[in-house]
Amino acid sequence: MKIARIETFHVPPRWLFVRVEAEDGCYGWGEASLEGHSEAVDGAFESLRDRFIGADPRRIEDVWQVAYRGGFYRGGAVLMSALAGLDQALWDLKGRHYGLPAWEMMGGQVRDKVRAYAWIGGDRPDDVGEAAAARKAQGFSAVKMNATSELDYLTAPRFDDVVERVRAAQAAGMDVGLDFHGRVHRAMAKQLAKHLEPLGLLFIEEPILSENPEVLAQISNQISIPIALGERLYSRWDFKPFLASGAVDIIQPDLSHAGGLSECRRIAAMAEAYDVAVAPHCPLGPLALAACLQLAGCTPNVVLQEMSLGIHYNAGHDLLHFCANPDVLSPVDGFLPIPTGPGLGVEIDEAAVRKADAEKVRWRNPIWRQEDGSFAEW
Incomplete structure (x- = not known):
């Protein structure tokens, strides 16, 4: 078996799909x-095609x-995201090949389902x-939300507003x-975390x-709230110092940023040795x-x-838009069942993907500024 083609597709709202096909x-x-x-990331696939067209896709x-x-130069968001998409596609192909x-x-299998949470x-x-x-009402028992909008290095933030929002969600x-989304700088982060400590949060992120x-x-x-982090880390070597320091309780590797299934399985195994939990980052698409x-x-x-079901970024094309079997990614009583189909277990509407790719969607995150005109973290 040899790889015959590696294709990429820009699909709305902000996703890049990868399709690998073997000669058979x-x-x-x-x-x-x-x-x-x-x-x-699409550009990074040029070198991947040069290397792997003709390779055995089963040798993941x-x-x-x-x-x-x-390639000598390693790591980083772009190269690791390209590798992640390729790796996922190879596991999907191999699974389909062997059923x-x-x-x-x-x-x-170690579990039948996993607890899910959605954004608000x-x-x-x-x-x-x-x-x-x-x-x-949708059946979820957990949600995540941003703590604040833009926040300067030193300010007089209304921490009570953050506490009230948390309590409103808990009351539901x-x-x-x-x-925290990396928006909160050192001085403010210490204060805000202290205000939140009595609330019994699942975690504070970044x-x-x-x-x-x-x-x-x-x-x-300084605090007892579990700390989660990892969406901007791209390999086991990036996670290594955080695990060794004992600073994180939950790691959040993104399977489309951190080298795919293969690398994230290794990251999770390394975290297990430090008694650290894994909650993968995924505000992305069905694959x-x-x-x-x-x-x-x-x-x-x-x-x-x-x-990402119903997340605000998904206007016009929600999580299940390109799925031919959406039930496998639909939550049931706050849990997502583990798919039992071959490969990744999801069927993609290829015709819809190819049609959407013709428009080559160009998504950019917003740029925020502080009141004085300086850049603010988004």
Whole structure:
């Protein structure tokens, strides 16, 4: 068996799909979405095609090692997202070839379902009580929302507003994770975390940007709220210092950013040795979510799964838009069942993907500014 073609597709709202086809017609789908940088990831596939057209798609680990190490320059969001999409597609193809789900080939099933959570409140959190009640009606028992909108290094923020929003969501019967989104700088993060401590949050996410690990360790030593982080880390080597420092309680690798199923399985195993839980980051498309569920199916320390159903970015094309079997990615009583179909377990409407790709959607995140005109973290 040899790889005959590797195709990429820009699909709305902000996703990059990958399709790998073998000479015998067997194929697999993956997702290399890197929000706002799809064109750069697409460009990285030029070298991947040069290396792997004609390779055996079943030799996934060898492909991974060559793709990661063979170009001399390694890591980073763009290269690892491209590798992630290719890796997912290869697991999907191999699973289809042998008639097995990816989790079966990666060690076998450890759970039947995984608890899911959904987003409320948008980029600037608002009306969260009503939104939390709507998620409750959908069957969810947990939600995540942004803690604040833009926040300067030093200000007099109304922390009480953040507390009130959390309590409104909790009053609707929800467990709450709160995302600082890297918007909160050191001085404010320490204060805000202290205000939130009595609320019994599931976690606070990215209380400080991941390029400041020493600050994260300081905050971790000051509060008892579980700290989650990892969507902007792209390999086991990126996660290594955070695990070693003891600063994180939950890691959030993104299976479309961090080298795909193969690498995230290794990251999760490394985290297990530090008694750290895994809650994969996934505000993305159906293939990314399907890959996450394959990981959950065979990985004991996965505890929660983010999903983008109804997220504000998905206007016009929601999570299940390109799925021919949407039931496999639909939550049931707040849980996502582990798919049992071959490969990633999701069927993609190829005709719809090819039609959407003709428009080559160009998504960019918003740019925010402080009151004085300076740049603000989004």
